[in-house]
Amino acid sequence: MLACLSCFAPAGLSAASDDLLMGSVVRSEKYRLITDTASSLEIFDGTVSFRNAVYNLKADHAVHDRKTAEWTLRGSVYCLRKFADGSNLELYCDNGKYHENFEKAELYRGSDPIRMKHVAADGKLLRGRCDRINADNAKASMDFLGNFYLRTENMEIFSDNGFYSDTERSFLIYNSATAPSRPKTSARSLPAAIGTREGRDFAMTGERMKFFRDTGDVKLYNNVAGWIKAVKAAQPR
Numbered sequence: 081m082l083a084c085l086s087c088f089a090p091a092g093l094s095a096a097s098d099d100l101l102m103g104s105v106v107r108s109e110k111y112r113l114i115t116d117t118a119s120s121l122e123i124f125d126g127t128v129s130f131r132n133a134v135y136n137l138k139a140d141h142a143v144h145d146r147k148t149a150e151w152t153l154r155g156s157v158y159c160l161r162k163f164a165d166g167s168n169l170e171l172y173c174d175n176g177k178y179h180e181n182f183e184k185a186e187l188y189r190g191s192d193p194i195r196m197k198h199v200a201a202d203g204k205l206l207r208g209r210c211d212r213i214n215a216d217n218a219k220a221s222m223d224f225l226g227n228f229y230l231r232t233e234n235m236e237i238f239s240d241n242g243f244y245s246d247t248e249r250s251f252l253i254y255n256s257a258t259a260p261s262r263p264k265t266s267a268r269s270l271p272a273a274i275g276t277r278e279g280r281d282f283a284m285t286g287e288r289m290k291f292f293r294d295t296g297d298v299k300l301y302n303n304v305a306g307w308i309k310a311v312k313a314a315q316p317r
């Protein structure tokens with residue numbers, strides 16, 4: 081989870097050295113420590129929370145494997161990361177894993193999709209959802225897999241998948257490869273961007289597109305199609 085939260089850190093504020101429990105207040109209804117030759121597990125059950133000045137994590141159940149340095153969180157997982165520039169990132173999912181040594185996280189949906197909300201320092205909102213997230217803090221990247229949806233204040237993006245690079249501050253939007261068994265003649269939708277900008281409504285599709293987080297610009301590649309039209313002014317009464 082921390083790998084996901086750290087990937088959106090502003091330049092120079094990456095949390096590569098953050099420790100999940102560093103300075104944290106840890107609470108749960110039950111706690112067990114299991115230590116033997118095969119394992120060393122800390123088990124937290126019931127209303128689990130980890131809170132410090134930077135992180136706020138909650139779950140129904142959490143297990144920390146000391147030997148593999150792996151965290152497993154299950155049930156109503158909530159993660160909040162606050163950044164020094166005033167921005168913050170929230171994630172909601174059903175369950176996930178965090179590998180401390182590799183600084184990698186895996187998040188999974190349950191009956192509801194994974195939900196994400198990023199609030200920039202200037203108050204701009206970025207919302208998203210998908211079925212699975214793979215995050216790599218060392219590479220400052222996140223893979224959004226399955227039914228990916230992204231929403232800004234003036235645009236919505238739909239696709240199978242997305243890839244966020246904090247190095248480029250951009251999302252690469254793309255669809256999954258077509259299954260070999262699928263008829264070549266069958267229609268298949270492409271990633272789409274729909275919204276309003278500079279007084280114009282637009283709807284665009286393409287095989288791939290890039291959305292630049294800071295500027296709001298979108299670039300489309302291959303089989304690009306769509307329309308742009310001026311927003312109709314409100315009629316006087």
